[in-house]
Amino acid sequence: MRLVFAGTPAVAVPTLQALLASPRHDVVAVLTRPDRPAGRGRTVARSPVREVADTAGVEVLAPERLTEENFLARLRDLAPDCCPVVAYGALVPRVALDVPVHGWVNLHFSLLPAWRGAAPVPHAILAGDDVTGATTFLLEEGLDTGPVYGVLTTDIGLQDTAGDVLDRLATSGAGLMLATLDAIEDGTAVPLPQPTEGVSLAPKLTVDDARVDWSAPALRVSRLVRACTPAPGAWTTLRGRRLKLSPVTVASDASDVDLPPGAVDVARDRVLVGTGSTPVRLGEVRPEGRGAMSAADWARGLHLRSDERLE
8 A cells, every 4th residue: 555654753663664664565755743953952853753764765744734735735646545653743634634545544552442642651650550552543533532443462560661661562563553554455454433431541741740749659659750751751859959760669678667758768779768658769860960870879979868858
């Protein structure tokens, strides 16, 4: 089939690469978000998907809005049979949805109808889900509401971060998308309506969402940090300065240590922090303006006192 692939971040790259390598399909163009300033220097950067497309010599479409007539005219000229989508980053309007013969097929990183929205994996971790997965479905104007073609599952480990789970799903999801498109071309794909029960929403996590509430139970603190890793990055403050946190460990061997929420207990090789239940052991930390380091090294360099408290 003739395909116009839509995607923007690194998590979409494995699917694009699988489609470019497929002997059955022809990626005639790639749709991605416009180049944006990134990093501390705010240098304009290409999206990871655009970098792959440029290397492969594939035409790139990067309109500000999908209602732009120049974009719609080019999409019609390309005459795609289908538009596969992975994390494109914007809703597709009806005027564009109607162009390809077989519509737009989205790869979403949850088991729909659970966790519809921009951040399904972080919300699955926050909720304490043991299993998540990926779903291919026919895109509609609603938010992740279309009928389902296929699903796959993966376990969420006790120390998995959102980045860990997304990396796995990006790889396995590429195979799911390829199988779905093959079935559509063969005429054997049958999209099934999503269940009306079990719907949950997964809006993007903000920097404010990523601030640790030390009065929460230890397991909740651990889930928040893992859900916000690598982005937007969990954080707390000490002495009025922000401290970014890597995943923490629930210190079950320190359950007899009496630490109020946010209070620290410093030893030579570890730093404990009190929560609403059991203390947690800090992993790597990143102080403002500095690189990542072990919590023990950070505490020594700061001469952290055990009467101080993270806020």
